[in-house]
Amino acid sequence: xxxxxxxxxxxxxxxxxxxxxxxxxxxxxxxxxxxxxxxxxxxxxxxxxxxxxxxxxxxxxxxxxxxxxxxxxxxxxxxxxxxxxxxxxxxxxxxxxxxxxxxxxxxxxxxxxxxxxxxxxxxxxxxxxxxxxxxxxxxxxxxxxxxxxxxxxxxxxxxxxxxxxxxxxxxxxxxxxxxxxxxxxxxxxxxxxxxxxxxxxxxxxxxxxxxxxxxxxxxxxxxxxxxxxxxxxxxxxxxxxxxxxxxxxxxxxxxxxxxxxxxxxxxxxxxxxxxxxxxxxxxxxxxxxxxxxxxxxxxxxxxxxxxxxxxxxxxxxxxxxxxxxxxxxxxxxxxxxxxxxxxxxxxxxxxxxxxxxxxxxxxxxxxxx
Amino acid sequence: xxxxxxxxxxxxxxxxxxxxxxxxxxxxxxxxxxxxxxxxxxxxxxxxxxxxxxxxxxxxxxxxxxxxxxxxxxxxxxxxxxxxxxxxxxxxxxxxxxxxxxxxxxxxxxxxxxxxxxxxxxxxxxxxxxxxxxxxxxxxxxxxxxxxxxxxxxxxxxxxxxxxxxxxxxxxxxxxxxxxxxxxxxxxxxxxxxxxxxxxxxxxxxxxxxxxxxxxxxxxxxxxxxxxxxxxxxxxxxxxxxxxxxxxxxxxxxxxxxxxxxxxxxxx
Ligand SMILES: Nc1ncnc2c1ncn2[C@@H]1O[C@H](COP(=O)(O)OP(=O)(O)OP(=O)(O)O)[C@@H](O)[C@H]1O
Ligand SMILES: [Mg+2]
Numbered sequence: 014x015x016x017x018x019x020x021x022x023x024x025x026x027x028x029x030x031x032x033x034x035x036x037x038x039x040x041x042x043x044x045x046x047x048x049x050x051x052x053x054x055x056x057x058x059x060x061x062x063x064x065x066x067x068x069x070x071x072x073x074x075x076x077x078x079x080x081x082x083x084x085x086x087x088x089x090x091x092x093x094x095x096x097x098x099x100x101x102x103x104x105x106x107x108x109x110x111x112x113x114x115x116x117x118x119x120x121x122x123x124x125x126x127x128x129x130x131x132x133x134x135x136x137x138x139x140x141x142x143x144x145x146x147x148x149x150x151x152x153x154x155x156x157x158x159x160x161x162x163x164x165x166x167x168x169x170x171x172x173x174x175x176x177x178x179x180x181x182x183x184x185x186x187x188x189x190x191x192x193x194x195x196x197x198x199x200x201x202x203x204x205x206x207x208x209x210x211x212x213x214x215x216x217x218x219x220x221x222x223x224x225x226x227x228x229x230x231x232x233x234x235x236x237x238x239x240x241x242x243x244x245x246x247x248x249x250x251x252x253x254x255x256x257x258x259x260x261x262x263x264x265x266x267x268x269x270x271x272x273x274x275x276x277x278x279x280x281x282x283x284x285x286x287x288x289x290x291x292x293x294x295x296x297x298x299x300x301x302x303x304x305x306x307x308x309x310x311x312x313x314x315x316x317x318x319x320x321x322x323x324x325x326x327x328x329x330x331x332x333x334x335x336x337x338x339x340x341x342x343x344x345x346x347x348x349x350x351x352x353x354x355x356x357x358x359x360x361x362x363x364x365x366x367x368x369x370x371x372x373x374x375x376x377x378x379x380x381x382x
Numbered sequence: 383x384x385x386x387x388x389x390x391x392x393x394x395x396x397x398x399x400x401x402x403x404x405x406x407x408x409x410x411x412x413x414x415x416x417x418x419x420x421x422x423x424x425x426x427x428x429x430x431x432x433x434x435x436x437x438x439x440x441x442x443x444x445x446x447x448x449x450x451x452x453x454x455x456x457x458x459x460x461x462x463x464x465x466x467x468x469x470x471x472x473x474x475x476x477x478x479x480x481x482x483x484x485x486x487x488x489x490x491x492x493x494x495x496x497x498x499x500x501x502x503x504x505x506x507x508x509x510x511x512x513x514x515x516x517x518x519x520x521x522x523x524x525x526x527x528x529x530x531x532x533x534x535x536x537x538x539x540x541x542x543x544x545x546x547x548x549x550x551x552x553x554x555x556x557x558x559x560x561x562x563x564x565x566x567x568x569x570x571x572x573x574x575x576x577x578x579x580x581x582x583x584x585x586x587x588x589x590x591x592x593x594x595x596x597x598x599x600x601x602x603x604x605x606x607x608x609x610x611x612x613x614x615x616x617x618x619x620x621x622x623x624x625x626x627x628x629x630x631x632x633x634x635x636x637x638x639x640x641x642x643x644x645x646x647x648x649x650x
Contacts, residue, residue, distance in 0.1 A: 073546060075542055075545075075546075095542070095545050095546055096545050096546070096547075096548050096549060096550060097548075100546075101546055101547070102542075102543070102546045104539040104542070104543060105539075106537050106539050108537060108539040108540050108542070108543035110540060110543070110544075110558055111562065112561045112562055121544070121547050122547035122548055124548075124549075125548050125549075169543075169547070170546075170547075173547065173548070
């Protein structure tokens with residue numbers, strides 16, 4: 014298998030230069046700047062209505078843009094209609110042609126090439142095999158299950174060997190189990206064909222699992238564009254931090270700051286100093302320190318911890334089998350924070366009301382201001 | 383008995399609705415020139431005699447010309463209107479669609495008289511063409527109603543998918559949209575054809591000297607001797623109408639089943 018993430022030096026496949034889109038007087042895309050690399054699995058993630066589909070459709074050519082430039086493989090797409098672009102799309106509804114067979118659906122895009130019958134059949138069968146539907150060609154398309162439609166849609170798009178495959182929430186209509194299975198299959202397929210995939214999703218977990226890089230969008234703008242780990246560990250704003258996973262916030266006040274370091278007084282943690290790379294935008298929600306539930310460690314009786322500690326009271330316990338979630342109140346703070354602990358062998362589950370020690374490390378905290 | 387009155391009402395309603403139509407074939411096969419009971423025995427002579435009536439052939443020819451032209455024209459207009467109303471948003475769409483559908487509930491005599499006044503006013507001679515014009519006006523709302531439900535059931539992304547896979551807007555329409563709305567088109571053709579074939583008032587007012595089948599039938603009632611023949615002709619027309627409407631409904635339902643939609647009522 015090809016190693017996953019394409020390097021930062023990989024050639025650019027798509028470039029957005031200050032792209033704006035107006036629907037009447039509604040400003041749907043508000044200055045999109047981004048580059049997507051060749052062979053990358055790229056996701057557009059954001060809440061409903063933030064413009065993900067609109068941005069995807071500007072690549073496909075279904076939607077003209079009001080301002081800016083979309084470059085595909087170095088070529089300006091302004092005057093290239095959708096049917097001439099080297100992109101193919103998997104629609105949210107799959108858009109399988111109900112009056113055709115599976116094979117006719119998959120071979121639809123090859124119609125114009127007027128291939129000999131045997132060659133066409135061979136290509137269709139090859140595409141069907143790739144998505145695990147070998148031998149399904151003669152079936153009527155309208156009689157397929159959701160997961161099978163999904164695969165037919167994939168085969169139909171990939172058979173044309175596009176430079177970019179666009180997927181608009183392709184998994185949202187599937188049940189949880191099927192969705193997880195298809196996530197793995199999509200990753201496998203992407204590595205196998207090496208085509209740039211651009212996935213639209215509002216499911217943060219799906220984006221984190223599948224993508225090389227993710228663009229988080231709010232209200233027609235890209236708030237952050239980075240790989241999954243950076244997005245999770247170092248969100249650049251409170252909005253992104255809130256949207257992805259759980260982030261605890263405790264109020265803080267700035268004591269003094271220099272170019273490289275900000276010193277604050279934070280509830281429960283006292284005096285802290287943050288390097289410039291640990292500072293994110295608070296989006297007018299007030300200065301606060303932030304940390305993920307698994308970043309702090311609940312220490313059991315007698316457990317050695319070579320770093321800093323605070324003490325806290327357990328106020329709520331939610332037991333999940335493999336994990337336990339605790340709402341704890343750190344001494345000196347006004348609100349509870351959520352912590353998580355993996356229930357590895359020998360680790361006790363704390364009861365409500367007990368006092369615990371919480372181990373932490375200043376490098377793991379983020380300052381929102 | 384609970385619901386008894388409604389049962390009686392229902393039966394009475396059906397009797398009034400269908401008894402005259404049932405009388406039609408009964409007298410068409412009755413061996414007597416007088417339309418009265420008791421029946422005088424079975425005969426098929428009225429059906430054979432029918433074909434030698436001098437005025438019948440031109441009337442039939444006119445009717446077929448009108449009905450076929452009407453069916454095609456109103457279905458084409460219906461396709462355009464249904465496509466526009468389901469696909470595009472434009473200002474004033476609701477009132478425009480409402481106005482197009484109005485002839486559905488307007489008394490036909492009003493439509494016929496006003497058309498006549500307008501046509502005479504601007505000096506258009508009355509002919510087969512003017513009947514077709516009136517019939518298109520009358521049947522287009524039906525065509526739009528049938529075709530709108532066919533177009534509405536279509537996923538917009540089907541067309542985009544075809545476009546995405548390299549087809550032009552025209553070939554995407556031909557390869558994807560047309561086959562999917564074909565049952566609706568057939569249904570619309572058949573229903574417009576049937577409505578036009580049976581229509582009397584507009585044909586009577588706008589036809590001038592050109593006589594369609596229903597107008598011919600009406601004119602023949604002046605001659606008592608011709609009545610059994612008219613009964614025979616009427617029987618054939620009823621049979622043809624029922625047949626065509628049944629086929630139309632079959633296609634309409636098949637279209638709904640094909641696109642996986644739910645039946646929300648039709649004309650039958
Ligand atoms: N054709 C259109 N005309 C007018 N407004 C539109 C049109 N298409 C989209 N919009 C608006 O643009 C905004 C962005 O729409 P878009 O479909 O891109 O959102 P999205 O991020 O894909 O959301 P979702 O997760 O709900 O699919 C929405 O507020 C939507 O109402
Ligand atoms: Mg969307």
